[in-house]
Amino acid sequence: MTLLEHTELPPLSDQLPQKFWTGTSYHAPSAYEVDCTPFEMNDADLEPDSELAQLMQRTYDDVGLVLLRNTGLTDPARMRQFAQIIVSEDMTYEGGANPRDRMEGNVYEIGAPLVARLPYHHEMAYLGKSTSLISFLCLDPLPDAGATFVSDGVASTDAILATPLGQKLKDLGVCYHRSLTDAENFIGEVGYGVYNHWQKSFETDDAAVAQAKAEELGLIVEWGENRLMRTRYYNPAFEYFPTLDRNMLYSSLADHGLWFDTWPLVQHLPFGARPLHMTYGDDSEFTRDELQRFIDVYDEFGTKIDWERGDVSVICNYRFAHGRPGIVLGEGETRKLGVLLGEQFDRVGQRDDKW
Numbered sequence: 001m002t003l004l005e006h007t008e009l010p011p012l013s014d015q016l017p018q019k020f021w022t023g024t025s026y027h028a029p030s031a032y033e034v035d036c037t038p039f040e041m042n043d044a045d046l047e048p049d050s051e052l053a054q055l056m057q058r059t060y061d062d063v064g065l066v067l068l069r070n071t072g073l074t075d076p077a078r079m080r081q082f083a084q085i086i087v088s089e090d091m092t093y094e095g096g097a098n099p100r101d102r103m104e105g106n107v108y109e110i111g112a113p114l115v116a117r118l119p120y121h122h123e124m125a126y127l128g129k130s131t132s133l134i135s136f137l138c139l140d141p142l143p144d145a146g147a148t149f150v151s152d153g154v155a156s157t158d159a160i161l162a163t164p165l166g167q168k169l170k171d172l173g174v175c176y177h178r179s180l181t182d183a184e185n186f187i188g189e190v191g192y193g194v195y196n197h198w199q200k201s202f203e204t205d206d207a208a209v210a211q212a213k214a215e216e217l218g219l220i221v222e223w224g225e226n227r228l229m230r231t232r233y234y235n236p237a238f239e240y241f242p243t244l245d246r247n248m249l250y251s252s253l254a255d256h257g258l259w260f261d262t263w264p265l266v267q268h269l270p271f272g273a274r275p276l277h278m279t280y281g282d283d284s285e286f287t288r289d290e291l292q293r294f295i296d297v298y299d300e301f302g303t304k305i306d307w308e309r310g311d312v313s314v315i316c317n318y319r320f321a322h323g324r325p326g327i328v329l330g331e332g333e334t335r336k337l338g339v340l341l342g343e344q345f346d347r348v349g350q351r352d353d354k355w
């Protein structure tokens, strides 16, 4: 099936409910928070053998998640240094599906409109190269309404494998479909149906270079009208995680057309015509029941993170998915996080002997 055929599929008439958690966090804050009040947050604390660094590393190793609280930090460059206690090698954001602007060094703005609901996902799951961890730095919190949620990967993997949906994902894998528009076709225009231009995603104005970069990432490239870049990527739905020596669920509906259910200028399109879509690896669609189950299996193991200014978080991209509901800002309110990606790795997919 080609992407064009997907455009004939009817849109779901209403949004699938997504709660992000049960109302109680799956992990207690005491398991992953590090209170920085006793620390000066000076250069000595950045040393790998410092008390803070050791505490941070231990928490991250145990849980797959660490959140520095009460840091007193406001400068993204300084916050990045503390994240780098765990993030030993940060990467540039290349080939990403959504547009991000650079804030400082390799700290990026979150590349999504605040009003958009961001379903649970593992970062860069739709590429041949992914990232082992992701770090969020809180610059401007929005109490309560601006929370991020993280979902426990061990629990969601076990839960989905106990369902027919999980077994189907295990057998068929998934296909990620993407349509990247040509920036030159949208100069000075309101971008109806526009999510990201291939020039921005691949940081080049040369279509051949963009294609080469996409192919290097394992994507199958086709060019449509108006230099619309269409890519397909077939991959297992699970990923082997060496640290725990087991396969982990590594796909989610954030890469399905429903990601755009609340995106201005895109939400009116049927799934197949949206800039991202996901099917099973045999190109068949998920049923509505399967979509709901796929959402629920993440929601059931969600933990709510209420941001405070200066928070530095590091999240293992295997052990946790992250997401958040849409955010509506009131008068004079802001909500700003920086994002830093960690070590890049080549996906190996699922291993038959590691279920």
Ligand SMILES: [Fe+2]
Pocket: 121, 123, 322
């Ligand atoms: Fe993300």
